[in-house]
Amino acid sequence: MDIIFYHPTFDTQYWLKALLTALPGARVREWKRGDNQPADYALVWHPPVEMLQGRDLKAVFALGAGVDSILSKLKAHPDMLADNIPLFRLEDTGMGEQMQEYAVSQVLHWFRRFDDYQALKQQARWEPLTDYQREDFTIGILGAGVLGSKVAEALAPWGFPLRCWSRTRKDYPGITSFAGADELSPFLQGTRVLINLLPNTAETVGIINRGLLNQLADNSYVMNLARGVHLVEADLLKALESGKLKGAMLDVYSKEPLPPESPLWAHPRVAMTPHVAAVTRPAEAVSYIARTITHLEQGESVTGRVDRQRGY
Numbered sequence: 001m002d003i004i005f006y007h008p009t010f011d012t013q014y015w016l017k018a019l020l021t022a023l024p025g026a027r028v029r030e031w032k033r034g035d036n037q038p039a040d041y042a043l044v045w046h047p048p049v050e051m052l053q054g055r056d057l058k059a060v061f062a063l064g065a066g067v068d069s070i071l072s073k074l075k076a077h078p079d080m081l082a083d084n085i086p087l088f089r090l091e092d093t094g095m096g097e098q099m100q101e102y103a104v105s106q107v108l109h110w111f112r113r114f115d116d117y118q119a120l121k122q123q124a125r126w127e128p129l130t131d132y133q134r135e136d137f138t139i140g141i142l143g144a145g146v147l148g149s150k151v152a153e154a155l156a157p158w159g160f161p162l163r164c165w166s167r168t169r170k171d172y173p174g175i176t177s178f179a180g181a182d183e184l185s186p187f188l189q190g191t192r193v194l195i196n197l198l199p200n201t202a203e204t205v206g207i208i209n210r211g212l213l214n215q216l217a218d219n220s221y222v223m224n225l226a227r228g229v230h231l232v233e234a235d236l237l238k239a240l241e242s243g244k245l246k247g248a249m250l251d252v253y254s255k256e257p258l259p260p261e262s263p264l265w266a267h268p269r270v271a272m273t274p275h276v277a278a279v280t281r282p283a284e285a286v287s288y289i290a291r292t293i294t295h296l297e298q299g300e301s302v303t304g305r306v307d308r309q310r311g312y
């Protein structure tokens, strides 16, 4: 079995070695321009079109959870990957735990008013504030898939009212499930902390806009952990100014790296991280990919296949 690997920034040598260890007998190589030799599987992130074009592969593995960039490249170059070649993405592989850490720590930061205390500290003001009540702190998670459900699971023991919104209804203990476009408004009404973990598709791009933000409770918070294109940044800034929103925690941006002139940098109530909410953990990813390849080779069922029509 031949495996080709391409990632613009990862430590390729580590991956090649780890894949060889996990799949003894496989031949694994870094793909370089001009390499047209046959391969069975391709492991990629932001691959050049020529790497995949015309290849008769058994499967392609995206080295991340979101496949929006590869699907948009496929739209521009439909011959890059034949329709019958399955595309897989990473399911969790340690990202769930990272999203849990991120979301829980930020929710508690807001709930315990550390944002307010930080602002008071900068003015040298000693001023105990009124506690927030859990019942006024409903958390709504947009997207209840692999990562959204993990985040919900980690928040559940803290006792906040929890709800999620997804395409189809979920049955997660202690979490109110809203499904489909018709239930987006009821989901938003009363939500105090909105956490976005949707995939980037034609249906979700720009979803966090003025109309959506206006339906949240007053003094709400937004955490965008999915993709920058979900959020209309100008509408977020306006909602912060109007008082509709109290704060935002952003990991992803309309343009990455975020340009220095973006007003988000200087905004006192916008906290930011540079697209690090959950990164690919090599050892866990290799073991998921090796397991999936082994199952595929044995004709067994696997999970993680992207539905290219649906867009995620």
Ligand SMILES: NC(=O)C1=CN([C@@H]2O[C@H](COP(=O)(O)OP(=O)(O)OC[C@H]3O[C@@H](n4cnc5c(N)ncnc54)[C@H](O)[C@@H]3O)[C@@H](O)[C@H]2O)C=CC1
Binding pocket: 065, 066, 067, 091, 092, 095, 142, 143, 144, 145, 146, 147, 148, 165, 166, 167, 168, 180, 181, 197, 198, 199, 200, 201, 203, 204, 225, 226, 227, 251, 252, 275, 276, 277, 278, 279, 312
């Ligand atoms: N900031 C970061 O570091 C990272 C961001 N991500 C982002 O997180 C996203 C989510 O990842 P997973 O949970 O693994 O995806 P998933 O595919 O398991 O879950 C997606 C969820 O969104 C829902 N959904 C999709 N379209 C919808 C629509 N039109 N209306 C209502 N619900 C809809 C689905 O029903 C599902 O519940 C990824 O696509 C990626 O963009 C992923 C990893 C790291």
Ligand SMILES: O=C(O)C(=O)CO
Binding pocket: 063, 064, 065, 066, 067, 275, 276, 278, 279, 280
């Ligand atoms: O895996 C993904 O989709 C990411 O965004 C990694 O940071």
